[in-house]
Amino acid sequence: MTDRRGTTSPGRRPLGGARAARQPLERPAPLRQAVYDALAEMIINRELQPGEHLVENELAAHLGVSRQPVREALQRLHNEGWVDLRPALGAFVHVPTEEEADQLLATRTLLETESARLAAKNATPEQIERLRELQRAGEEALSEDSQVALVEANAALHAHLVEMSGNKVLAQLIGMVDRRVRWYYSPIARSRGREAWDEHAALIDVIAEGNTRRAGELMRKHTERTRESYHQRRKEADEQEALS
Structure with a gap:
């Protein structure tokens, strides 16, 4: 982006051409x-x-x-x-710090571990079938190698698990961090790729069995791997920037 002197301003890029055109926003909503x-x-x-x-x-x-x-x-x-x-x-x-990311992803692990445990305890056949549908949608996004679709599919599957828990307070707390988790997950959605969706599939199976202990254990490992992947990607990006 150039300023009035014709020089490029740091930290900016032109909106025109750099992003796909958007339709004007709908007006009925505020x-x-x-x-x-x-x-x-x-x-x-x-x-x-x-x-x-x-x-x-x-x-x-x-x-x-x-x-x-x-x-x-x-x-x-x-x-x-x-x-x-x-x-x-x-x-x-905002540029998230390592501490911010770590605190949020650690909190997510605690909340979603309990969510998976309760989902295994309360799951209905219809809810399990819906989980499998969301899993298939995620695998389709994986085959298309679409970062946006992967992030959305991942968020939808985790949101359904929260709903299955039946705990409204837990759902409320997870909802408070959901958007920021999606922000941190976006850069690693592709690198987590097949591994993440294989973990989802295993988790769905134990939830369908009603194994609460195992469901909580698998969710804890799943979210911790995402946390580790985020920090690894951040480290690699910092190293690459230092070399450039």
Whole structure:
């Protein structure tokens, strides 16, 4: 992206041409909520990269709205930790620290381990069948090598497991971290690939058997492997950056 002097501004890239065109947002829903949701999804899917400079007028043009709801959405995203507002510099996508990622993924392990245990205890045949459908959708996304589809399929399967637990408080707590987990999972969705979906398949089998202990154990190992993969990818990226 060039400024008025014709130089390239650091941390920015033009919206035009760099991303697929979007349809203007639907207006019936509150516009500020629609803009917030759209920007949050663009951050989660890495369409907007960590550290990227967010320019109000460019985002407004990209979404087909005025600058005001974009400004409001950026403020809300800042309050929730998705965006950093820097005096005199503007808004930037937050760059997660190692500590932030580790704390969130560790919390996810605790919550989802209990979720899997309860799912095995309470599962109905219909819920098991739905799990298998979601597993097939994930394997299809894997065969298509689609990062976005893999992240969505993974989130859908885990969300159904939470629903199967029957614990509304647990579901609420997991819901609070779901979007950020998807953000961290996005860069490793491909590298986890077949291994992650094989782990899902094994987990579904023990849940179908009603084996609560084993279900919790497999979910703990599954989420810990995701945590380890995230840190490994981060380490490799840092090493590559140091060499460049």
